[in-house]
Amino acid sequence: MIAIAKSLAENPTVAVAAERAVVADKGRQIGLLGGTFNPIHIGHLIVAEQVLIKLHLDEIWFIPTNIPPLKDAPTVSVQDRTNMLELATQDNPHFQVKLFELQRGGVSYTVDTLRYLRKTQPANHYYLIMGSDQVNALGKWKEPTQLAQMATLVGVQRAGYPQQAPLPMIWVDVPAVELSSTAIRQAIASGGSIRYLVPAAVCNYIQKKGLYHD
Ligand SMILES: Nc1ncnc2c1ncn2[C@@H]1O[C@H](COP(=O)(O)OP(=O)(O)OP(=O)(O)O)[C@@H](O)[C@H]1O
Numbered sequence: 001m002i003a004i005a006k007s008l009a010e011n012p013t014v015a016v017a018a019e020r021a022v023v024a025d026k027g028r029q030i031g032l033l034g035g036t037f038n039p040i041h042i043g044h045l046i047v048a049e050q051v052l053i054k055l056h057l058d059e060i061w062f063i064p065t066n067i068p069p070l071k072d073a074p075t076v077s078v079q080d081r082t083n084m085l086e087l088a089t090q091d092n093p094h095f096q097v098k099l100f101e102l103q104r105g106g107v108s109y110t111v112d113t114l115r116y117l118r119k120t121q122p123a124n125h126y127y128l129i130m131g132s133d134q135v136n137a138l139g140k141w142k143e144p145t146q147l148a149q150m151a152t153l154v155g156v157q158r159a160g161y162p163q164q165a166p167l168p169m170i171w172v173d174v175p176a177v178e179l180s181s182t183a184i185r186q187a188i189a190s191g192g193s194i195r196y197l198v199p200a201a202v203c204n205y206i207q208k209k210g211l212y213h214d
């Protein structure tokens, strides 16, 4: 899977062929979970699985940002973030890692990604999944009102952020996991344990590559 991600990132022709194959498919119900995934953790995976099952979706697409719009750029490489995503999701046939934003480059505005998906794969119905921290920040996003016209917005509760939505949105109950990538990075930097906070394969990858130790 890592090799596939690498070849897609490095070989746009392969990526375009893969996209064309999907266009030929019938419309499906697709959950989109965008994130910096720096690194992916069990909070992301629990959200994805709960929304997949509770909304009867066909797939969840994990979309790593290139440059996050409202956050500092990650210190680990795009390839490392993508490899960890692949490792974390490879045992679930309904989870896919999609590299649209990495291939597009620049700042990863969600409205641009939705426009691209609606143009290239118009038969699908898209569900844009976001934690309540992101919902609270929607006013700072690029063209936020357009998002609700192109996708069903799906909110999930995140500790400390109330369920206040400036746009029409459905809320899905997920078991609360008070965990963030920031907490993972801080635990590693201070010599703490991240075992069980990220999938074992991701834990091993971080250790092997010595990520986040600065
Ligand atoms: N523990 C969690 N519970 C619910 N939603 C979450 C959780 N962690 C992340 N999310 C949601 O997943 C999406 C991607 O999150 P992101 O990759 O930015 O992770 P993060 O943990 O918030 O990162 P960081 O700590 O670096 O800011 C966002 O919509 C975010 O709200």
Ligand SMILES: O=C(O)c1ccc[n+]([C@@H]2O[C@H](COP(=O)([O-])O)[C@@H](O)[C@H]2O)c1
Binding pocket: 033, 034, 035, 036, 037, 063, 065, 068, 069, 070, 071, 108, 109, 110, 111, 134, 140, 141, 142
């Ligand atoms: O489009 C925007 O203006 C926008 C602003 C902030 C965040 N987002 C998206 O929200 C997702 C989570 O962002 P982040 O920075 O918390 O990893 C990710 O897919 C970002 O591209 C999008």
